[in-house]
Amino acid sequence: MKQLIIIGGGAAGFFLASNVKSSKWKIKILEQAKNPLQKLKISGGGRCNLTHACFSAKKLVKYYPRGSKELISVFNHFQPSDTFEWFSQKGVDLKIESDHRVFPQSDSSQTIIDTFLQETQKNNIEINYNSKVINIKNINNKFEIATTENKFFADALVIATGSSQKMWDIIHHQLGHNIIKPVPSLFTFLCSDKLLSNLQGISFPEAEIHIPSLKIKEFGPILITHWGLSGPAVLKLSSWSARELFKLDYKFILRINWISETFDRVREELFIEKIKNSKKSIYALKIYNLTQRFWNNLLYSLQIKDKKLADLSKKDINKIAEALTNTQLQINGKNTHKDEFVTAGGVDLKEIDFRTMQSKLIPNLYFAGEVLNIDALTGGFNFQACWSEAYIISQYINSN
Ligand SMILES: Cc1cc2nc3c(=O)[nH]c(=O)nc-3n(C[C@H](O)[C@H](O)[C@H](O)COP(=O)(O)OP(=O)(O)OC[C@H]3O[C@@H](n4cnc5c(N)ncnc54)[C@H](O)[C@@H]3O)c2cc1C
Numbered sequence: 261m262k263q264l265i266i267i268g269g270g271a272a273g274f275f276l277a278s279n280v281k282s283s284k285w286k287i288k289i290l291e292q293a294k295n296p297l298q299k300l301k302i303s304g305g306g307r308c309n310l311t312h313a314c315f316s317a318k319k320l321v322k323y324y325p326r327g328s329k330e331l332i333s334v335f336n337h338f339q340p341s342d343t344f345e346w347f348s349q350k351g352v353d354l355k356i357e358s359d360h361r362v363f364p365q366s367d368s369s370q371t372i373i374d375t376f377l378q379e380t381q382k383n384n385i386e387i388n389y390n391s392k393v394i395n396i397k398n399i400n401n402k403f404e405i406a407t408t409e410n411k412f413f414a415d416a417l418v419i420a421t422g423s424s425q426k427m428w429d430i431i432h433h434q435l436g437h438n439i440i441k442p443v444p445s446l447f448t449f450l451c452s453d454k455l456l457s458n459l460q461g462i463s464f465p466e467a468e469i470h471i472p473s474l475k476i477k478e479f480g481p482i483l484i485t486h487w488g489l490s491g492p493a494v495l496k497l498s499s500w501s502a503r504e505l506f507k508l509d510y511k512f513i514l515r516i517n518w519i520s521e522t523f524d525r526v527r528e529e530l531f532i533e534k535i536k537n538s539k540k541s542i543y544a545l546k547i548y549n550l551t552q553r554f555w556n557n558l559l560y561s562l563q564i565k566d567k568k569l570a571d572l573s574k575k576d577i578n579k580i581a582e583a584l585t586n587t588q589l590q591i592n593g594k595n596t597h598k599d600e601f602v603t604a605g606g607v608d609l610k611e612i613d614f615r616t617m618q619s620k621l622i623p624n625l626y627f628a629g630e631v632l633n634i635d636a637l638t639g640g641f642n643f644q645a646c647w648s649e650a651y652i653i654s655q656y657i658n659s660n
Pocket of ligand 1: 267268269271272273290291296297298299302303304305308309311391392393394420421423424426427598599601628629630631639641642643644646
């Protein structure tokens with residue numbers, strides 16, 4: 261029997277091991293931790309957002325700032341509809357939420373962990389915990405793998421070690437693969453501007469955010485937090501511009517159109533209000549569903565005193581329209597988005613054959629998951645890439 265070793269007992273490693281069913285292979289997972297699937301356990305706030313209800317490979321790849329071109333063929337083999345089918349065959353009911361994220365009905369990541377543990381047990385997979393790999397030698401396209409305690413030999417090797425810098429060093433120095441410099445992705449923005457003070461929890465469903473120095477824009481909901489800004493539009497921007505923002509050391513000017521309206525339309529609206537409600541105080545004005553707390557802060561930051569709408573000058577109106585459609589904030593850093601974060605960077609995709617996920621440099625060496633230079637927006641896409649890549653390897657191993 262041939263020996264397959266999977267380094268990394270995370271999402272990709274376990275999905276692969278759950279799908280390898282071959283009498284020709286003995287399979288072993290080497291996992292450095294004392295428990296499996298630790299990241300999956302805390303994923304999606306403990307609920308595990310395991311895929312996204314998007315069933316076209318062409319549409320799906322648009323959610324991957326890195327890897328979209330390569331993933332087309334991968335998703336043509338195994339995509340979210342297959343993920344649904346796979347879990348339903350294992351007796352796991354899934355549910356689609358209104359934003360198309362998919363979770364187990366149980367709302368618990370433990371359901372997914374239990375499923376993988378059952379499947380790997382059925383497939384007689386040997387799982388070695390507390391087995392940290394510290395060296396890999398390629399000996400004529402077979403592998404000698406050293407952990408802190410033992411040595412193992414493999415006819416085929418899968419590296420599924422997620423975002424481990426030490427493993428990237430081994431992959432580069434021992435196996436000769438190019439590693440695209442890893443940088444964080446999916447983070448929120450730190451901002452200490454007074455405009456945001458005491459506004460945590462307030463969201464803007466249709467905002468437009470813009471980084472002029474990078475000429476990039478994003479639309480969608482944003483949320484004021486106690487450290488700055490979060491929400492889907494911020495996370496999307498952090499993902500698409502992960503490398504550029506790293507180069508800026510996460511210090512940049514962000515422009516926000518809180519309501520996705522034009523300056524001229526807002527100005528017109530304010531002039532109409534001035535005529536219609538001339539006796540009303542500017543502080544009591546209700547426009548664009550803005551919360552009172554935000555409106556107060558905005559007027560305060562513009563140093564517009566509490567006056568009647570009738571007394572608003574043209575300059576005041578221009579200032580308010582400008583602030584609503586083009587607030588300029590200094591971002592001073594990034595903060596972790598607790599529900600999901602990933603690393604952009606990893607094994608260079610040019611060196612991978614995506615028909616099998618095999619290294620183009622070393623036969624019998626495979627990669628899956630975050631170890632590759634593939635990452636996605638938040639919403640279940642990162643796990644979907646793991647499932648699809650691991651599935652492809654499993655099918656190739658099963659047929660060889
Ligand atoms: C807080 C958080 C929440 C998230 N939520 C979601 C979500 O809801 N949906 C989603 O799609 N994505 C989510 N993600 C991203 C997702 O978790 C990752 O994309 C995914 O886990 C990557 O899987 P992987 O198998 O490549 O790596 P991992 O799951 O990180 O597994 C790698 C494994 O390799 C082991 N390992 C590393 N080095 C060695 C070594 N030298 N020797 C032996 N073992 C080693 C590690 O201990 C680990 O168990 C989240 C991420 C975080 C941090």
